[in-house]
Amino acid sequence: MRPAQTLLLGLILLVPVLAFLFLKSFGTNRYALPTFLPDHVDSTQVSGKWQRDTVFHQIGDFRFPSQAGREITQAELADKGLYVANFFSTTCSGICPQVSAQLSRVQEKFRQEPRVRLASFTVDPTHDSIAVLARYAEQYGAIAGKWFFLTGNQAGLNQLAAREFRLSMEGSSLVQSQKIFLVDKNRQVRGMYDGTSEKEINRLITEIGVLLYTYDHE
Template structure:
């Protein structure tokens, strides 16, 4: 065999080997979720150089009554991820559409115990435990999976405006805070995604990103 033919054959055999090495080394596809609601920027000294790091908000604990009458805290929905939203039972249009999308998320993760759903009422004066029990039945809420919560008006208002940072209504005192957003909360109680609960495509993205978070927990 001529030297040129040997060189050509060697190159042909070498190409797939180099391609494999390149893909193995550089081809890992990592999809990292953003974190929302920054609190502050801290400066830390690392190897003689100052590095600025953003510290993101961690949602404070809560204690509200669920549609079953049982008190629920963040510990009851922690350990995995949960999807949160705000609604009121007499809302005629946006809330039913939004909670129908929440029902899609519940069905998608019906058999995944690490995924919970939390719906906070913003009208606790009307939305009693009995009202929420009937409301939850309309959407097929699974006991221990999807919690509809009510309680002290001031505490719910503070949760909405100070923890999830929804815009406060105009006027004095706590009012009805309305939002069509769905929030993805991780096990460190940080918001990792905000989605339009009126848009099915946004909810598809939410379900994809839930899987991303669960995958990262499995492969730490």
């Protein structure tokens, strides 16, 4: 075999090795998702040295009735893997229909993935009764046991939105938001998205896939 052929063969054999080493060294960090909503900075001792570490907020427990009348807890949503959350009202004619339509895309993408759930919390429980939510859910093709539309007492919903997801209030009233949250199995927010943007929802779909991949390769 001539030297040029030998060199070419060597390069061909070397490419897969280099690709493997690159992915092994950089693949994990490259696709790691950030964590949002920092709570405080703590100090931990590692190898005899103190290091500062950010402690991120965990969404507190909740329990609200769904469009089917059954109460849904965060444990049921998060312990399965992850859930996508948003705050809306059925009387909102602006951003809410856009967000709900985009969430329908997310539901369809992960229709066969039981670890992915969706939770839409009303900000107007006075109007959005279980019956009203049931009609709204049907309008957007919500799959039973997959996409939950949740109502409850106003104080509890306000606390969940403002204290746990840190949405802003208008005076003492909670208003619908175009923001969508990705919550992992540790009940931490791993992504925030504009629910009216197709591009942002595409990013959400991608990052759900990344999160599921990390679960499968822990």
